[in-house]
Every structure is written in C-alpha cells, then in structure tokens.
Amino acid sequence: MIEKGGRARAGEPAVVRTRAELAAALEAAPRPLGLVPTMGWLHAGHRSLVARARTECATVAVSIFVNPRQFGSQADLAKYPRSEARDLAICAEEGVDLVWAPGVDDVYPAGFDTTVRVGAVARPLEGAARPGHFEGVATVVAVLFGAVRPDRAYFGMKDAQQLRVIARMATDLSLTTVVPCPTVREPDGLAMSSRNVHLSLAERAAAPVLHRALAAGRARWEAGERDAEAIRDAVRAVLAGEPLARVEYVSLADDATLAELDRVEGPALLSLAVRFGSTRLIDNLALG
Ligand code: AMP
Numbered sequence: 001m002i003e004k005g006g007r008a009r010a011g012e013p014a015v016v017r018t019r020a021e022l023a024a025a026l027e028a029a030p031r032p033l034g035l036v037p038t039m040g041w042l043h044a045g046h047r048s049l050v051a052r053a054r055t056e057c058a059t060v061a062v063s064i065f066v067n068p069r070q071f072g073s074q075a076d077l078a079k080y081p082r083s084e085a086r087d088l089a090i091c092a093e094e095g096v097d098l099v100w101a102p103g104v105d106d107v108y109p110a111g112f113d114t115t116v117r118v119g120a121v122a123r124p125l126e127g128a129a130r131p132g133h134f135e136g137v138a139t140v141v142a143v144l145f146g147a148v149r150p151d152r153a154y155f156g157m158k159d160a161q162q163l164r165v166i167a168r169m170a171t172d173l174s175l176t177t178v179v180p181c182p183t184v185r186e187p188d189g190l191a192m193s194s195r196n197v198h199l200s201l202a203e204r205a206a207a208p209v210l211h212r213a214l215a216a217g218r219a220r221w222e223a224g225e226r227d228a229e230a231i232r233d234a235v236r237a238v239l240a241g242e243p244l245a246r247v248e249y250v251s252l253a254d255d256a257t258l259a260e261l262d263r264v265e266g267p268a269l270l271s272l273a274v275r276f277g278s279t280r281l282i283d284n285l286a287l288g
Contacts, residue, residue, distance in 0.1 A: 013097055015101060016101075017102055026149070029061075029098060030059050031059065031151060032056070032057045033061060034056060034057030034061070034153070034179075035152070036049045036053055037141060037153065038062060040064040040081075040084065041086075041197070042086070042091070046090070048181055049155070049181050056152060056179075061150065065100075068104060069136030069140060072131070080194070081194055081198075114142075118165045118168050122161070125161050137162055138165060141166055142173070145175045145176055151177065152178075156183060157181065158184075158282075160269055160271060160284045161258060183284075186208075190204075190208045191211065193281065199276055199277075207276060209241070210274055214270055214284065214285040216235060217235040218270060220234045221287045227262075228268075246275040247272070247274050248273040248280070251271045252264065254267075255267035268286075271285075
C-alpha cells in the first residue's frame with residue numbers, strides 16, 4: 001500500500017485492474033514513478049528490473065498483462081504460463097508499490113482501434129520471424145505508458161530488439177525514459193525466461209548451448225576477428241553440436257540499427273533464435 005506522501009510500506013502491493021482504479025492509485029503515488037511492464041510468471045530477470053527501479057524511483061509499478069496482440073498463434077497465447085498469486089507474492093517480496101493487472105477489455109476497451117508501428121528497427125530478426133509481433137508490443141506498451149505515465153520504464157536486454165523498438169517509440173513520441181537492464185541468467189548460462197518452463201528435462205539440459213554459442217562468437221571477436229560471417233559461423237558451429245537445437249537465425253548486426261554486418265567495426269549485437277521442440281528461445285550478447 002502507498003502511504004500518504006511517503007514511500008510504500010513493505011508488504012503487499014496495491015493491486016488495481018480498471019483504468020479508474022489505476023488512475024486513483026496513481027494520484028496518491030509519490031514521483032518519480034518507475035514502471036516495469038511484464039507478462040507475469042515472474043522470475044529473477046523481472047526481479048532485477050524491479051530492483052533497479054527501486055533504486056531510482058519513489059514508486060515502483062509493475063504491470064502484469066499477457067498481451068494477445070503480440071502472439072502469432074492462439075495456441076502460443078493459450079499456453080503462456082500464468083499465476084497471479086505467485087506473481088503478487090514476488091511483487092510483495094520485491095517491495096513493489098502498485099500492480100496493474102488489467103483484463104483484456106481494460107487494455108483494449110470496445111472501439112479501441114489504434115496500432116503503433118515502429119519503423120526499420122522493428123523489421124529484421126524477431127520482426128521478420130514473427131509478423132505483427134512488434135506492432136502488438138508497441139501498441140500495448142503505448143497503452144501502458146499512456147495510462148501509467150511513468151517517469152521511467154525498465155526493459156530487459158534479453159529482448160534486445162524489443163528494447164530498441166520501445167526506446168525508438170518512447171523517444172519519437174516523448175513518452176518516457178527507457179532504462180535498459182542486463183540479462184539475468186541461470187548459473188549454467190541460460191537466460192531466464194517465462195518460456196523456459198515449457199522445456200522438457202532433456203531440452204532444459206541442452207538449452208545452455210545458446211549462451212555457449214554466443215560466448216564462442218564473442219570469443220572470436222575478442223581474439224580480433226572482424227569478419228561478421230566468421231563470427232556467425234563460430235556460433236552456428238557450437239549450436240550444430242546440440243541435436244535438440246533447431247536454429248531459426250544467427251545474427252550479427254549493427255547495435256543501433258540491427259542491420260546485418262559484413263565487418264564488425266563498431267558496437268554490434270550478436271543474437272539468435274532457436275527452437276527446442278515447440279519452445280522458441282532467443283538470446284543475445286553485445287560486442288563492444
Ligand atoms: P516478459 O514478462 O517476458 O514480457 O518480460 C518483461 C520484461 O522483463 C521485459 O523487459 C524483458 O526484457 C525483461 N526480462 C525477461 N527476461 C529477462 C532476463 N532474463 N533478464 C533481464 N530482463 C528480462
């Protein structure tokens with residue numbers, strides 16, 4: 001709960017659902033206010049975003065909303081893991097002040113008819129592999145920013161292209177300050193993700209190959225290799241050693257534009273998407 005004129009009390013966050021409840025809670029919330037947008041099934045990655053927000057903001061708000069518009073298939077949406085009770089317990093542990101857990105109709109009321117489409121940075125990689133995905137992401141995040149009006153919003157580098165798409169939108173439309181936060185990994189290197197819960201035991205045992213492959217690519221770059229395809233090949237060679245990994249793409253792109261590189265002369269992003277059975281995982285490492 002939010003104490004009048006002060007910081008949140010340790011304990012339960014205020015939980016609101018409708019836009020009216022949200023607006024009322026925001027009126028009492030000390031500024032600056034930091035927003036951590038999530039789709040729930042919270043893990044240590046989300047916790048790290050909240051912890052960062054705590055250090056910079058008087059009020060920390062978390063939104064929990066599984067956004068139908070960013071899923072390509074109904075099956076993928078239906079199987080997305082959900083547990084509000086578990087998420088609220090984690091928010092309480094992390095000292096979150098306010099949780100906005102809206103229903104689909106609270107986010108997209110009758111008559112809602114706007115789509116936000118970010119340009120070039122949204123087109124390659126995930127944008128190409130998942131048509132409509134970033135329109136769904138940008139649209140829901142624009143709704144969240146409009147309803148919450150955060151001073152700062154916290155996003156993980158794990159979803160590197162999403163971070164760039166949201167930052168582009170936030171800058172172009174003067175919405176808020178986007179704060180990038182480092183990827184949190186399991187001890188074996190696997191990036192934390194709500195989707196990891198879908199991995200079978202064998203797939204889970206195989207999945208750290210993603211980080212090993214990216215690290216092999218980075219090691220080539222650290223050793224002085226500047227030919228981008230040689231670095232991609234080093235990543236692919238490690239992935240090829242794992243029979244359960246079905247590679248969708250390996251990318252070495254300009255860090256800002258995400259255009260594929262021939263030579264690595266400046267900051268670059270090494271990223272990949274790989275399927276293990278029906279679970280699609282993404283990961284990345286920055287070069288420079
Ligand atoms: P999601 O609930 O998967 O939509 O993620 C919500 C936010 O948490 C996004 O900004 C993600 O980039 C971020 N996030 C997800 N996984 C991690 C991770 N392993 N480390 C850091 N941030 C993460």
